[in-house]
Amino acid sequence: MNLFSIAIRNLTYRKLPTALTMLSMALGVALVVLVLTISGVIERTFERTSNVGYNLIVGAKGSDIQLTFNTVFFLSQPVENVKYSYYMEYLPGDQRQKEYQRIGGDLPEPDRNGLYSFFMKGGFAIPLCMGDYVGSFRCIGTTPDYFNLLKHGDDLDYRFSKGRNFVDYSDDNGYFEAVVGSQVAYEMNLDIGSEIFASHGAAGGAQHNDGFRVVGILEPTGTPNDRGAFINIEGFYLLEGHVAPDRDERSGTEVKGTANAPERDTRLSKTRLPIDRREVTAILVKLEGPRGIGLQQSVNKTAFAQAVSPISVISGLLVFFVSPIKWALLAITSLVCLVSAISILVGIYNSMSERKRDIAVMRALGASRDHITSIILVESVLIAVGGGAIGWIAGHAVGPLSNTWTERATGVRINFFSINSVQEPFIVPGLIVIGILAGIIPALSAYRTSVAKSL
Amino acid sequence: MLEIRDLLKSYTEPSGNRLLILDIPQLNIAQGEQVVLRGESGGGKTTLLHIISGIVTADSGSIRLDGTELTAFSESRRDRIRADKMGYVFQSFNLLPAFTALENVRLGMTFARKKLSAERGKELLSKVGLADRMHYRPSQLSVGQQQRVAVARALANKPRLLLADEPTANVDPANQKRIIDLIKEVCRDELVAILLVTHSDEIAGQFERVERLEQINRAFADRIVTPDP
Numbered sequence: 290m291n292l293f294s295i296a297i298r299n300l301t302y303r304k305l306p307t308a309l310t311m312l313s314m315a316l317g318v319a320l321v322v323l324v325l326t327i328s329g330v331i332e333r334t335f336e337r338t339s340n341v342g343y344n345l346i347v348g349a350k351g352s353d354i355q356l357t358f359n360t361v362f363f364l365s366q367p368v369e370n371v372k373y374s375y376y377m378e379y380l381p382g383d384q385r386q387k388e389y390q391r392i393g394g395d396l397p398e399p400d401r402n403g404l405y406s407f408f409m410k411g412g413f414a415i416p417l418c419m420g421d422y423v424g425s426f427r428c429i430g431t432t433p434d435y436f437n438l439l440k441h442g443d444d445l446d447y448r449f450s451k452g453r454n455f456v457d458y459s460d461d462n463g464y465f466e467a468v469v470g471s472q473v474a475y476e477m478n479l480d481i482g483s484e485i486f487a488s489h490g491a492a493g494g495a496q497h498n499d500g501f502r503v504v505g506i507l508e509p510t511g512t513p514n515d516r517g518a519f520i521n522i523e524g525f526y527l528l529e530g531h532v533a534p535d536r537d538e539r540s541g542t543e544v545k546g547t548a549n550a551p552e553r554d555t556r557l558s559k560t561r562l563p564i565d566r567r568e569v570t571a572i573l574v575k576l577e578g579p580r581g582i583g584l585q586q587s588v589n590k591t592a593f594a595q596a597v598s599p600i601s602v603i604s605g606l607l608v609f610f611v612s613p614i615k616w617a618l619l620a621i622t623s624l625v626c627l628v629s630a631i632s633i634l635v636g637i638y639n640s641m642s643e644r645k646r647d648i649a650v651m652r653a654l655g656a657s658r659d660h661i662t663s664i665i666l667v668e669s670v671l672i673a674v675g676g677g678a679i680g681w682i683a684g685h686a687v688g689p690l691s692n693t694w695t696e697r698a699t700g701v702r703i704n705f706f707s708i709n710s711v712q713e714p715f716i717v718p719g720l721i722v723i724g725i726l727a728g729i730i731p732a733l734s735a736y737r738t739s740v741a742k743s744l
Numbered sequence: 745m746l747e748i749r750d751l752l753k754s755y756t757e758p759s760g761n762r763l764l765i766l767d768i769p770q771l772n773i774a775q776g777e778q779v780v781l782r783g784e785s786g787g788g789k790t791t792l793l794h795i796i797s798g799i800v801t802a803d804s805g806s807i808r809l810d811g812t813e814l815t816a817f818s819e820s821r822r823d824r825i826r827a828d829k830m831g832y833v834f835q836s837f838n839l840l841p842a843f844t845a846l847e848n849v850r851l852g853m854t855f856a857r858k859k860l861s862a863e864r865g866k867e868l869l870s871k872v873g874l875a876d877r878m879h880y881r882p883s884q885l886s887v888g889q890q891q892r893v894a895v896a897r898a899l900a901n902k903p904r905l906l907l908a909d910e911p912t913a914n915v916d917p918a919n920q921k922r923i924i925d926l927i928k929e930v931c932r933d934e935l936v937a938i939l940l941v942t943h944s945d946e947i948a949g950q951f952e953r954v955e956r957l958e959q960i961n962r963a964f965a966d967r968i969v970t971p972d973p
Binding site: 291647657 | 791794797799800819820823824826827828830832834838840841842843847850851852853854855856897901
């Protein structure tokens, strides 16, 4: 026999008190693991989401957080719009000319380089129109470039579990094609060929008359795009209420009767809304090389537009909101572990009075005070670590059990053995320290046991 | 083998008086010798055993075991010597209830420095007639069986000296002689000296050498009552 087996035997002899004490420690550790797992999932989701595939979001002047939330997470309401012609300032001369010829309308100097095209060398700009809903999901009007050029997560291309990306104009569907995210398809029971109708302004609001044919369903990306319904921007502009009206120069108010959609005889008509009647909610800007700061500063100097780095905003959210909440929760769950440690201390200490004779017998058999102290400390550590192991298993089991929901909602799959936080490896050493600290007072009591009096 | 010279031990009473319990000029036990120590209750017999085993220290005097002076040692050293060279049989057996008979015997070997085979526990339990009870807990053994386990445990580490403090006090009369015979026989086989404490005439009569504490302990004759300053 050795000190370790003696300690184990002492614990198993007092099964119920040992089990109850281990259970309280298991609860504390399970809570810690859950907090770490959930915060790890949140951090990974944020990380994955912040790898959006573009460097800047350009939109109307206003709150940078609102612009980021609306554009990246499809939350909050859109900030004001900017003119489509402003988006075209991000294109070089040849692309501006092509765009002008494709769409038509009033655009001064269509063949010159855009004001910001210098910064855009090697990069691209993608327009977004937002404000409508499909069911409870955000509806985003954009170009096919959104899925052809952008990447997500670890520099991954967008892929379709079914179908294909929508195109600028289709012989079958005209301008009215759509791609939906995996979550949208699942919850609304959509498939290739389904028709979706956008609601103007709010979920459950009045639906537009023209529906969009679903031609593609995205593979899960673990980003908010899973919860987006993406429609061809050309079709978006043909819906009621999406025409930019004339505005009074002094007051800025809408001039009634000027927001008229173009005449179209059939759904497949190739008539487009002209450039001067278009507005965009946001412009996604991808840059090559270190031109971002220069462009951001230039845009932010204007009176009507702002350029926001989504990674900066998202990192700020993590640092200022998510991280403090995580540490607050960890502090609370650590208190639970502390209470459990105190119950270990109390449990073992109370047993000392029953065990005085046993301790004296072992001393009479030749055990030193250090032997006895070590046995008590080993018992305490075994309770802490044993209970902690049970709690670790329980905490980690919740992850895989919830994968059906978690993976759909966040794109993150939690495996049983995955370590979701850099803090988690510290749990075991922490438990050993807790066990030792909890065992010190009972061990001292055992150390001071008088052999002669106890026998 | 065991030589005691000028051993003094006193206690402080609750009233503050110092009470001299032991004043033993000389006591010797040879290797393999079996000695009974008789005395009245409260006379200091258990205290003497505790001092010899190193559980408590004497106020002064000399205790030599195989020529080694024990009184000069630290507590931890005395613990080691007790683990290596002495066995102890208690009046109330003091088996640990969480451990089986075999594990209780092996506890006797756990703290000794010499490495003994784990089989020795089984051998000793067989010797005391408990081969078929090795895995029983003390609560599952009779009183006589428990005391036999205690004897086996005391001999587990191959001691030089076995100290037995009223080993049959809690055993029924029918088993008392069996226990004493067992102790004597096993110690004789293992060449272990015995110092057995009892107040029973019958048990004392089974040993060749009987010492009376009243005769070897001068403190018994003249208890010194000295108030503490």
